[in-house]
Amino acid sequence: MNVSIVLFTSDLRLHDHPPLRAALASAPEVVPLFVRDQAVDRAGFAAPNRLAFLADCLTDLDAGLRARGGRLVVRHGDTVAEVCAVARETDADEVHMAAGCTAFAHERERRLRHALEADGRRLYVHDGVVTVLPAGEVTPAGSDHFAVFTPYHRRWSAEPRRSPAAAPRSVQVPGALRSEEVPSRTAVASVSEGLATGGETKGRERLTAWLSRHVDAYEARHDDLAGDVTSRLSPYLHFGAVSANEVVHRARSRGGAGAEAFVRQMCWRDFHHQVLNARPHTATQDYRTRHDRWRQGKQADADLRAWQAGLTGYPLVDAAMRQLAHEGWMHNRGRLLAASFLTKTLYLDWRLGARHFLGLLVDGDIANNQLNWQWAAGTGTDTRPNRVLNPVLQARRYDPDGAYVRRWVPELASLEAPLIHEPWKVPPLDRAALDYPDPIVTLADGLGRFRRARGED
Known part of the structure; x- marks a missing residue:
């Protein structure tokens, strides 16, 4: 041959x-x-x-x-x-x-x-090329996949891994073989202004720099929205421009609590891949149905548009959605909050949010996008399906001085924390000067509606 x-x-x-x-x-x-x-x-x-x-x-x-x-x-x-x-x-x-x-x-x-x-x-x-472990390699007795993360993580962590292989020194390709031109980014229209540069070279540079500068702080600060100490490797992992196996190998070689916390997140990625591998229908259907009757109609459509545009009246939600539009990427804490707000505070179908994310996310991976959305909506593998994230409490905890909101919602830049997270409490004369909408729903009304829908009241 x-x-x-x-x-x-x-x-x-x-x-x-x-x-x-x-x-x-x-x-x-x-x-x-x-x-x-x-x-x-x-x-x-x-x-x-x-x-x-x-x-x-x-x-x-x-x-x-x-x-x-x-x-x-x-x-x-x-x-x-x-x-x-x-x-x-x-x-x-x-x-x-x-x-x-x-x-x-x-x-x-x-x-x-x-x-x-x-x-x-x-x-x-x-x-085991796009994930750390093959999607179907780690299974519990009596099932083809793990439905709960913690036991999966325990088994995943104990499994042996192959050593990362170097790039080949030489690749000989048959000469007379037709090829189209390699695509160029400049030929693509409607690209987010702040989109990162792709490719293995950039991915490996980012991995090396992040491991040397930020991984030690990851455990303590990975939810710090303004600090932005996450690896931002997800686009490179999605396209396989960096090896998930090598990323885990290098993080573990670095060692420490930050590296282990990061490796745990890599395990979440494998976890979702093994769920989707065993249950392909979960890309579009509930993993665990809650028999939701998601809101529909004109008001629901208007609420969806406000959420997509970053105009819900809740600054942290809007900041996250605007980051997505500008960068084609969103901080993970922002993703969780935006998804919880859409599915539980607005009570809109998780598939609407997943579709919008896939339209913009550079790391728009079916396994992780769809199953994280289901986790947030309570229809997936989450063992607390009726948990609701409060955007004000989340802001106080993960953006305490308002730096993240100030970056992405400049209309509120003049406000100091904690008022920047609750601009509806600004005195009326000053509030009128802010070019920013009122909340599209009160948190109490949203929570009550969700609990009634899920039979919690």
Whole structure:
């Protein structure tokens, strides 16, 4: 065998890449292939921020391959059809790719395996490439997945891990092979102004800098909205520009309480992937139904629009939503609060919020986005389904001096804490000068409505 193919999907890197290593070991020439699948466009997942970040990742991947004597081959169309076409053009016997956890990934793998075998070729699917542990590797007795995080974390923490592999020194690609141009960020319209730059190079730089400067403070300050000491690695993990396995390995090598708290968050990411892998329907359906009759109608639609625009009248919620619009990213504490406010204070369907997030989030991962939304809505794996986050109390705790609100809601910049978190309490004459809306619902009314809906009253 002279040629093998490595199909890149959500693993756009050269370091710690088992499919690439296996492809290089099986043949002297390798085709590093990426297919821009038209099904992603049809499904509505081709959001501008992710397309721009994807373009950065592919540009950086191509540069890394060229530095090693190779190049990235880019095609557009149906993934199965394009992979089979490249296999025929190069007479490749093997295709290597990373395992996914979504229903789309499972079906793609099934179709690709069937098509390749019909041509006398083989597909090798490698686990533990986009997550730390393979999605189905850690399971409890009598079930195909863990439904509660704590026992999963206990087992996950004790499992052995492979050592991260270095990037290959050389990649030889067949010369006469057609490729489309690598996408450019500049060709993507409607990108958030503050969107980060993608790619393995930037991701590894961020990882190294964060581990050396901020990880020690992570346990104490990861919920500090204004301090912003979180890693911001989620976009790079979503696209596989950094290896989740290597991130955990390097964090544990660093050691300390901050590193362990961060590793726990990485475990949450794996936890959601293993839930979705076992229950693909939870991308759109309740994991545990509460028989909700979510609000509908004109007022519900108006409330949704206010939430999306960051004009709810609750400064911390609005700050989080405006950060999302500007950066295509939101602090995790902000995500929890924004989701709780939409689903429990406004009592609107979690799918509406998840869809809006997926339209903007550069790290818009189906497993983590959908299942975190369900966790916040109380329809997921949360063991306290009727917990409601109070935006005023959350603001006092996680943005005590109002710095985060002041950054994203400049209309309130003149106010000092704690009044900045409750501008409706500003004296009437001064309140009239603030170009900021009144709350769209009182917290008491929202809480009462939610409790009645869930049968808690």
